[in-house]
Amino acid sequence: ETGVTQTPRHLVMGMTNKKSLKCEQHLGHNAMYWYKQSAKKPLELMFVYNFKEQTENNSVPSRFSPECPNSSHLFLHLHTLQPEDSALYLCASSQDSADLSYEQYFGPGTRLTVT
Amino acid sequence: AQSVTQLDSHVSVSEGTPVLLRCNYSSSYSPSLFWYVQHPNKGLQLLLKYTSAATLVKGINGFEAEFKKSETSFHLTKPSAHMSDAAEYFCVVSVVNSGGSNYKLTFGKGTLLTVNP
Numbered sequence: 001e002t003g004v005t006q007t008p009r010h011l012v013m014g015m016t017n018k019k020s021l022k023c024e025q026h027l028g029h030n031a032m033y034w035y036k037q038s039a040k041k042p043l044e045l046m047f048v049y050n051f052k053e054q055t056e057n058n059s060v061p062s063r064f065s066p067e068c069p070n071s072s073h074l075f076l077h078l079h080t081l082q083p084e085d086s087a088l089y090l091c092a093s094s095q096d097s098a099d100l101s102y103e104q105y106f107g108p109g110t111r112l113t114v115t
Numbered sequence: 116a117q118s119v120t121q122l123d124s125h126v127s128v129s130e131g132t133p134v135l136l137r138c139n140y141s142s143s144y145s146p147s148l149f150w151y152v153q154h155p156n157k158g159l160q161l162l163l164k165y166t167s168a169a170t171l172v173k174g175i176n177g178f179e180a181e182f183k184k185s186e187t188s189f190h191l192t193k194p195s196a197h198m199s200d201a202a203e204y205f206c207v208v209s210v211v212n213s214g215g216s217n218y219k220l221t222f223g224k225g226t227l228l229t230v231n232p
Contacts, residue, residue, distance in 0.1 A: 004158065042119075043159075043205065043222035056219070090158060103149065104220070106158030 003027065004107035006091050012113045013081065021076040021110045023091030031097035032074040033104065034066060037088040049074060050097040081114045088112070117142040117208045121223035129231050134178075134193040136226045138206030141187060148189045149207040150180055153225075159205065165189065176200070201230045 004025045013019050025032065034046040048056035049068040063085075065077040074091055088109040095102040122137040140146060147166045151159040163174025170182040176199075180191045189206060206223040 040224075042224050043220075045220060092159075103161045103164055104159075106151075106160070108156065108158045 004091060004093055004105050006089075006107040006110050008110060009108065010111045010113075012115060013078070014115055015081060015083075017081075018077070018079040020078065021089055021091075021112075023074040023076075023107055025072055025074075025091075025093040025105070025107075027093055027105060029093040029095050029105070030071050031094045031102075032068060032071070033092040033094075033097075034074065034076050035090040035092065037090055037109070039087075043090070047076075048097050055097060078112075081112075083114050086112055086114045117144075117146065117210050117219075117221050119206050119208050119221050119223040121204075121206050121226050123226050124224065125227045125229070127229040127231060128196045130198055131195050134191070134196045134200065134228065136191040136204050136206075136228065138189045138191065138223060139187055140189060140206070140208045142208055142210055144210045147209040148180075148182060149209065149220075150174065150178070150189075150191050151205045151207060152202045153205065154202045162191070162204075196228075196230045198230050198232065201228055203227050 007022045031050045033048050036044045045058050046060045047066045052068050063080050067075040088111050090109045091107040092104040094104045118141050120139045128134055149164045150162040152162050153159045162178050163172045165172045165182045173179045178193045180189050182189050203225045205225050207220050209220050
């Protein structure tokens, strides 16, 4: 596999469920990101990890919990979500989040529906 | 604080005619600017980026954009649209945060480009 992969591609969960989204990058990058893309709204940055350290938490509710065990993998653990959390969740990676010259590479996203 | 405004939520062109997708930005610091494209059921792909070098930036698939500081604009153009260009396009501004430890991307709301045969 090349690039940035995300699993699952689609997820339907109830408000009391616990699930996890997975992201893997095969680009040798050191920074990874979670974004939320909702209909009619701009893309929202959620979390940033650089060299496995979390460097940004954009006031995300605690029902979203990220985990970055190494520079190639990023998880988003979900629990007690609300229907308004339904969205496309995009993962991205870049060489270094502190360097403006490096662009981000995006995965295809996980389409999450909370019922 | 920075912001991005994409002036058109939807642009429709005929195949073979020029494309213009408009973007204005505001930023307290020297920005980097990007255009990304998102095809249906796909992630975002970088088209081009401006990082304080040449003001006219050429990207993939025949797209280019011109950074105009006086107008705070970074409009995306292509001389001749192709059916495969139909997608959503995002203008993005990036600056270093106040702590200097990270940069933050601010995305526009997107412009949906429709290409008619």
